[in-house]
Amino acid sequence: xxxxxxxxxxxxxxxxxxxxxxxxxxxxxxxxxxxxxxxxxxxxxxxxxxxxxxxxxxxxxxxxxxxxxxxxxxxxxxxxxxxxxxxxxxxxxxxxxxxxxxxxxxxxxxxxxxxxxxxxxxxxxxxxxxxxxxxxxxxxxxxxxxxxxxxxxxxxxxxxx
Amino acid sequence: xxxxxxxxxxxxxxxxxxxxxxxxxxxxxxxxxxxxxxxxxxxxxxxxxxxxxxxxxxxxxxxxxxxxxxxxxxxxxxxxxxxxxxxxxx
Numbered sequence: 369x370x371x372x373x374x375x376x377x378x379x380x381x382x383x384x385x386x387x388x389x390x391x392x393x394x395x396x397x398x399x400x401x402x403x404x405x406x407x408x409x410x411x412x413x414x415x416x417x418x419x420x421x422x423x424x425x426x427x428x429x430x431x432x433x434x435x436x437x438x439x440x441x442x443x444x445x446x447x448x449x450x451x452x453x454x455x456x457x458x459x460x461x462x463x464x465x466x467x468x469x470x471x472x473x474x475x476x477x478x479x480x481x482x483x484x485x486x487x488x489x490x491x492x493x494x495x496x497x498x499x500x501x502x503x504x505x506x507x508x509x510x511x512x513x514x515x516x517x518x519x520x521x522x523x524x525x526x527x528x529x
Numbered sequence: 530x531x532x533x534x535x536x537x538x539x540x541x542x543x544x545x546x547x548x549x550x551x552x553x554x555x556x557x558x559x560x561x562x563x564x565x566x567x568x569x570x571x572x573x574x575x576x577x578x579x580x581x582x583x584x585x586x587x588x589x590x591x592x593x594x595x596x597x598x599x600x601x602x603x604x605x606x607x608x609x610x611x612x613x614x615x616x617x618x619x
Contacts, residue, residue, distance in 0.1 A: 374561050378559065378561045378567060380561070381564055381567050382567050382568065382571050385564075387561055387564075389562070402571075405575055407572070407575045407579055408576065409576070409579045409583065410580050410583060417579070419571065419575055442578035442581065442582060443578035443581065444574075445571075446554075448531065449531075451530060451531070453530075453531050455531075456535060456536055459539060459543070460539075460543070481547065481548045482547045482549075483547070483549055484581065485574065485578055485580070485581045486543070487554065487555045487556075487570055487573055487574045488539070488540050488554050488555065488556045488557070489556075490531060490533075490536050490556070490557065490558045490559065491559050491560065491561060492560060492561075492562075493558045493560040494560040494563045496530065
């Protein structure tokens, strides 16, 4: 949840199904809700729920306005940008900040006892270029080709069919 | 570019510092632009929120009511008091 990782875009995509490539920093927090979500619980029972999604500010100068909205949350989505390694490193900070506000731990045991539901999202998968993968796996593919001819045939079918 | 392994490693370490131990945080590679895995990620968050709510309910301290085999006799006390008075200590 550093700035510009795409939190607002994710929320908009999920609740309205739309995507605008524009950037506008979130000031404080913003929220949208999505009705009639079917969720299966731990006992295999299906529930009809309404999700209230709070989109918090990522920019440092607006962060202090957003933290107050953490309290009362039932789950937290941590978002990083796949094209920015720094945003993944920052997740630690965001997770701590969140737990400080929410206090997910059991009474007297602190945050180490937390089972608070976090979900980690690596956003901007559309920007991933497949070429680095192809180049790095070239050596592997070549050795594979020579050693397991029949397997490699299946492999090629998977990739090119 | 952040490799998938690095993100999954973070998910493991973040969970290992807590009671969850070897259960890594759920990880999704999404795209708001193409809608890839967005639905799944939010669905998983909602599912876990329900599980967490249930867990919290179960972890709440319950009021302990001891089993009562014998009914408590309230009169016994007064009767012993009356015998004490009957002895006439004063």
